[in-house]
Amino acid sequence: MENILNVNNLSVYFNIQDKKAPAVENISFSIDSGEILGIAGESGAGKTVTTLSLLGLLDNNAEISFSSIKFKNKVISPINSKDLSGILGKDISIIFQDAMGHMDPMFTIGDQLVEILNIHERLSKDKALEKSIDILNKLGISSPEQIINLYPHQLSGGMAQRIIIASAILTSPSLLFADEPTSSLDVTLKNQILRLLWQVNKEFGTSIVLISHNIQILSNLCNNILIMYGGWIVEKISANVIFNESIHPYTIGLLNSIPSLENKKTLETIPGNIPDISKYPKGCRFQDRCTKVMEKCILEEPPEIFLSDSHYVKCWLAYKEGAA
Amino acid sequence: MSILASFYNLKKSFKRKNILFHDSRSFNAVNNVSFNIYKGETLGLVGESGCGKTTLAKLILNLFQPDQGEFYYGLNQDDFTKATFLYSSLEPNDKKLLIDFKRSNDLFSKSRKQGIPYRKKIQIIFQNPSLSLNPKLKIKDILREPLKIHRLNQRDNIQELEKYLNIVGLPPQILERYPSNLSGGQQQRLSIARALILEPELLVADEPVSSLDISIQAQIINLLIKLKSEFSLTMLFISHDLSVIRQLADRVAVMYKGEIIEIGDVDEVLNFPAHPYTKSLINSAFQLSHGGLIPQIQNPPSDNLISSNNRSCKYINHCKDACEVCKHSKPEIIDVSDNHKAACHLINR
Numbered sequence: 001m002e003n004i005l006n007v008n009n010l011s012v013y014f015n016i017q018d019k020k021a022p023a024v025e026n027i028s029f030s031i032d033s034g035e036i037l038g039i040a041g042e043s044g045a046g047k048t049v050t051t052l053s054l055l056g057l058l059d060n061n062a063e064i065s066f067s068s069i070k071f072k073n074k075v076i077s078p079i080n081s082k083d084l085s086g087i088l089g090k091d092i093s094i095i096f097q098d099a100m101g102h103m104d105p106m107f108t109i110g111d112q113l114v115e116i117l118n119i120h121e122r123l124s125k126d127k128a129l130e131k132s133i134d135i136l137n138k139l140g141i142s143s144p145e146q147i148i149n150l151y152p153h154q155l156s157g158g159m160a161q162r163i164i165i166a167s168a169i170l171t172s173p174s175l176l177f178a179d180e181p182t183s184s185l186d187v188t189l190k191n192q193i194l195r196l197l198w199q200v201n202k203e204f205g206t207s208i209v210l211i212s213h214n215i216q217i218l219s220n221l222c223n224n225i226l227i228m229y230g231g232w233i234v235e236k237i238s239a240n241v242i243f244n245e246s247i248h249p250y251t252i253g254l255l256n257s258i259p260s261l262e263n264k265k266t267l268e269t270i271p272g273n274i275p276d277i278s279k280y281p282k283g284c285r286f287q288d289r290c291t292k293v294m295e296k297c298i299l300e301e302p303p304e305i306f307l308s309d310s311h312y313v314k315c316w317l318a319y320k321e322g323a324a
Numbered sequence: 325m326s327i328l329a330s331f332y333n334l335k336k337s338f339k340r341k342n343i344l345f346h347d348s349r350s351f352n353a354v355n356n357v358s359f360n361i362y363k364g365e366t367l368g369l370v371g372e373s374g375c376g377k378t379t380l381a382k383l384i385l386n387l388f389q390p391d392q393g394e395f396y397y398g399l400n401q402d403d404f405t406k407a408t409f410l411y412s413s414l415e416p417n418d419k420k421l422l423i424d425f426k427r428s429n430d431l432f433s434k435s436r437k438q439g440i441p442y443r444k445k446i447q448i449i450f451q452n453p454s455l456s457l458n459p460k461l462k463i464k465d466i467l468r469e470p471l472k473i474h475r476l477n478q479r480d481n482i483q484e485l486e487k488y489l490n491i492v493g494l495p496p497q498i499l500e501r502y503p504s505n506l507s508g509g510q511q512q513r514l515s516i517a518r519a520l521i522l523e524p525e526l527l528v529a530d531e532p533v534s535s536l537d538i539s540i541q542a543q544i545i546n547l548l549i550k551l552k553s554e555f556s557l558t559m560l561f562i563s564h565d566l567s568v569i570r571q572l573a574d575r576v577a578v579m580y581k582g583e584i585i586e587i588g589d590v591d592e593v594l595n596f597p598a599h600p601y602t603k604s605l606i607n608s609a610f611q612l613s614h615g616g617l618i619p620q621i622q623n624p625p626s627d628n629l630i631s632s633n634n635r636s637c638k639y640i641n642h643c644k645d646a647c648e649v650c651k652h653s654k655p656e657i658i659d660v661s662d663n664h665k666a667a668c669h670l671i672n673r
Contacts, residue, residue: 042537042538042539042540043508043537186372186373186564187372187564187565187566187605187608187609188372188604188605188608189372190608191608213537213538214538215538253539254538254539257538257539257541257542258538258542258567259541259542259545259565259567259568259570259571260567260570260571261566261567261570261594261606261609262570263570264570264571265571266546267542267545267546267571268542269539269542269543269546270539270542270543271543273507273509273510273540274507
C-alpha cells in the first residue's frame with residue numbers, strides 16, 4: 001500500500017527555564033492510505049505534541065526539527081506555513097477533544113460548515129449548504145435540515161462531536177487526525193462516535209490517526225498502534241497481536257492495568273509516575289518504573305529494533321534476545 | 325448482612341429558569357430513590373452523565389437539601405427492620421407510627437448541629453482532585469482541616485498526618501508543599517487521605533478514577549481495595565465505567581434519568597442483566613479485543629418518539645421491546661431473583 005504520510009526523525013523541544021526539554025524525540029512513523037493508526041500513551045507522553053507539530057499548530061517556544069516529512073510523496077515542512085496553507089483543513093483535518101470549544105458560538109452550524117467549503121472549495125452558499133446536508137445525511141445524522149439552523153449551544157455533547165467530524169470530512173481529506181475524540185463522552189455515545197469514525201474510514205477511504213489513552217478503543221479500531229512514552233515511540237505493533245506479542249514492559253504494563261468486565265482480577269500496576277519532561281534520566285526513560293530493569297538500561301539509551309516490518313520496539317530486552 | 329444506611333423515596337429537583345419568558349421548569353435529578361447500603365460492602369453506582377449519580381452522592385453527604393425523602397443511618401438492626409416494615413405497610417395505623425419513626429430517626433430532618441457527628445462518619449472523595457483541594461493551603465493544612473472542624477485536637481500532630489500520607493503511599497516530605505506540586509494521581513491519593521483521616525464508616529467515592537490515566541487508575545483502584553479492608557470501610561463507589569465497578573463492587577445499582585432501575589449482586593447483574601438499559605450499557609462497554617470490532621449499538625432512539633410523561637416508562641424511546649403497557653404505567657422495582665431487583669415490565673414475560 002501507498003504511504004500517505006511519512007515522518008522521519010521528528011523532534012520537538014520546548015524551552016523551559018532556558019533549558020531544552022524534549023517533548024518528542026527522534027520519532028519516525030508512516031501511515032498507509034486507508035489505515036487507522038493508533039497512538040497510545042499516558043498524558044505527557046507526547047501524543048498531542050506530535051500531532052500539533054505536524055500541523056504547525058505549536059506555540060513559538062517549541063523547536064521542531066526533522067530529517068524529512070512527506071505527505072503524499074511530496075516533501076512538506078510544518079515550519080513553513082506556505083507549505084501547509086493549501087493542505088491544512090482541506091487534505092489534512094483534525095478533530096479535537098472538546099468539540100464545543102471548537103465551534104463559534106455566534107454562528108449557526110450551517111454557517112460554520114458553509115465557511116469551510118467557501119474557503120477551500122470556493123462553493124457558493126447554496127451549493128455549500130447542499131453539500132453540507134449531503135455529508136450530514138451520509139453520516140447518519142437525523143434531520144440535518146433542522147440542525148444547520150441551530151447554534152452550538154443547542155447541541156448535545158455527542159451531536160457536537162458528530163458535527164465536528166462532519167466538518168472535518170467536508171472537503172474529503174485524505175488524512176484525519178483525531179485527538180482524543182471521545183474521552184469527554186459517555187460510554188454509549190463513545191461507541192457511536194467511534195463507529196462514525198470507522199464508517200468515515202471505510203466509506204471515504206480517509207486515513208485516520210487516532211490518539212487515545214484508552215488502549216482498548218485502539219485495539220478495536222486500529223490497524224497499527226504506536227505506544228509512546230516520554231517522547232519516544234517505545235513500541236509499534238499491529239493491533240491484532242498486541243496482546244500476545246508485545247515486548248516492551250510498558251506496553252505489557254498498560255495492558256495488564258485495564259480492568260476487565262468479565263471477571264474480577266487483581267489489577268497489576270505500573271509503579272510510580274511519568275517522569276518530568278525536563279528531568280529525563282540518562283539511558284532508558286522507563287527505567288524507574290520498569291520491573292525488568294538491567295544495568296544497561298541505566299547507562300545507555302535503548303536501541304531501536306525492528307523485529308518485523310510491522311513490529312518495532314525500543315528496549316534492551318529485545319536486544320538481549322538477539323533480534324537486532 | 326446488617327444494614328448501615330437506608331434511603332427512602334429520595335427526591336431532588338432543580339429549577340431551570342428562563343428569564344426571557346418568565347418561565348421556570350423543574351427537573352427531577354433524583355426521583356423516588358430507595359435503597360440500602362449494607363455494612364462492609366462496596367455498592368457500585370453506574371449510569372450515564374446527567375442521570376443523577378452525583379446529586380445522589382451530594383444528598384447523602386447533606387451537601388444538598390432533598391425535596392423529600394428519609395435517610396436512616398447506623399440504627400440498630402431492629403429499627404431498620406421496623407423501617408422496612410413500616411414503609412411497605414399500607415395500614416393507616418402504621419402510617420402514624422411511621423411519622424413518629426421519621427421524626428426521631430431521619431437524618432435529613434435533624435438540625436445542622438445534631439447532624440455533625442454523622443458528618444464525621446460519612447466522607448467523600450470527589451471526581452476532580454485538583455478542584456477539590458484548596459490551592460492556597462499547604463498539604464499539611466489540607467489534612468488538618470477536617471481534624472480542626474471536628475475538634476480532634478489530640479490527633480492534630482505531624483506524626484498523625486505522616487501516618488495517613490504513608491497509608492495512601494505519599495512521601496512525608498510533601499507536607500510543606502502545595503497541591504499544585506502534585507501529579508493527578510498523587511492529588512487523588514491526598515484526597516483519599518483527607519477523607520480517611522476522620523476514620524469514617526461510609527466512604528462515598530464520586531468517580532475517583534475517571535480523570536486519571538489508565539496506569540494510575542489501576543494504582544488508585546488497588547489502593548481503595550486495600551484501604552477498604554484495612555479500615556473496614558463501607559463504600560459507595562460511583563462510576564460510569566462498568567469494568568471498574570466489576571473490580572471493586574459487591575453490589576451494583578444502575579441509575580437512569582434519576583431513578584434506580586436495577587440493583588443487585590455485581591455478578592448477577594452483569595452476567596444476567598434484566599433491564600434493557602443495563603444490557604445496552606454492558607454491550608457498549610469496550611473490551612480488549614483483537615482488532616477490527618466495535619460493539620454494536622443497542623439502543624438507537626426509535627423514530628416515532630413517544631412523549632414520555634410521568635406515567636410511562638422513562639426508557640420507552642430507547643427500548644426496542646417497548647409495548648402498550650410501557651406507555652401507560654411506570655414499572656415498579658421488583659425481585660428478579662434473590663439479591664437482584666429491576667424495574668421493567670418485561671421481566672415476568
